[in-house]
Amino acid sequence: MATRISDQPMPRHNCPPPELAVIVPTYQESDMVDEVVRRVEAVLQGIDWELIFVDDDSPDGTSDRVRAIARQDSRVRLVQRIGRRGLSSACIEGMMSTAAPFMAVMDGDLQHDETLLPKMLEVIQAENLDIVVGSRYVSGGGMGDWNARRQSMSRFATRIGQYLIHADLQDPMSGFFLVRASVVQGCVRRLSGVGFKILLDIFAEAEHPLRFRELPFTFRAREAGSSKLDNAVLWEYLLMLTQKLIGPVIPVRFIAFSAIGGFGVFVHMAVLWPMLTLLGTDAFLISQATATLVAMTSNFFLNNILTYRDMRLRGRQLIRGWLSFVAACSVGALANVGIADYLFQGGHSGWFLSALAGILVGAVWNYAVTAVYTWKRPRAT
Structure with a gap:
C-alpha cells in the first residue's frame, strides 16, 4: 500500500517553535516599528517568541519597514491586509x-x-489561567494623560461591557492582554471582528467562563500618531454590543444601516416642514422631493463614515457612490410604497403592519443593493 504524504513524518528543524506570539495591529506607525521590536526583544529574553505586525496597508510604509526588519530577524513577521481595516479583525488574523x-x-x-509581558506569561502558566489582562482600573493601574472626556467615555463603555460578559473584569475595554491560543481558536468563528474591543468579544464568545487575572499597568503618553478613541469608535462599540445582545443572525452593518435610516426620517421631516411653511402645501411635491434627496444624501455620508468605515469612499468615488446610493434607495422607496399599498388595499393587514412591512422590504433592499453596488468591495484608505 502506498504511503500517503500526510502519513510521512515531518522533518524536524533546530529552530525552536515560539512559546509566545505578540500581535501588534498597526496603521501608519512606521516610525514606531523599530522601537517596538527593540523593546519586545529586550523584555522577552529567555522566552521563545515571535512578533507579528498586522498592518492595514498603511500608506506611510509601515509594512515595508517591518519587512526590512524581518529579513534580519526571523522572529519578526508581517501580515499585510489589503483593502481591510479594523483593529479587532486585525488582531484575529x-x-x-x-x-x-x-x-x-x-x-x-x-x-x-x-x-x-513576561509577568503575564508567568502568571497564566503558573495559575493555569485562560487569559491575563493588563488593567488600568485595578490597584496600581492608571489612565496616564487621558483627559476627562476620554476617561468618562472609557468608564461608560466599561460599565456596559461588564453587564454583557457577566464577569468581574474591571477593564473589559483593555487592548492589552495575553491569552491561550486554544481559547481564541475555540470561539474565533463567533467573534464579530467589529471595532476595537477584541478582549470584550473574546470574553462574550468563549466556550466557557474564562479563568482570568488582571495585572495593573498605567497607560503611557502617545509617542506618535493620533488617538483611536473617538465618537466613531464608541459607535462601533455600541454596534458590537447590540449584535451580542440580539445574536449573529442580523449583520452588524444592517443594524447600523437601519439606525442611520431611522435618523434619515428626522432629517426628511426637518427639511420638509420648513419648506411647506415657506412655500405652502401647493409646493408639496417639490418639497417632498427635496427632503427625500437631502435625507438620502445624509444617509449616504453617515453610512460612508460609520457603517462602511473600513471601506470608506473618497474623492471621485464619493460621486459615483452617492449616485448609486440614491438610485438604489429610490427603487427601495418604490418597493416600500408598493408593498405597503398592496397589503393594505388587499385587506391583508391594517395600515400599521402594512406600513411596517413596506419599511422592512425597503430597508432590506437598500442595504443589500448598496452593499453590492455602492460599497461593492473593500478599499484601502
Missing part, C-alpha cells in the same frame, strides 16, 4: 497566523507597557 500556544495583543504606539 494575527492570532490565527501563529502556532504559538500563548498570544499577547498590544498596540503599536507604545502606550502599553511591554515590560509586563
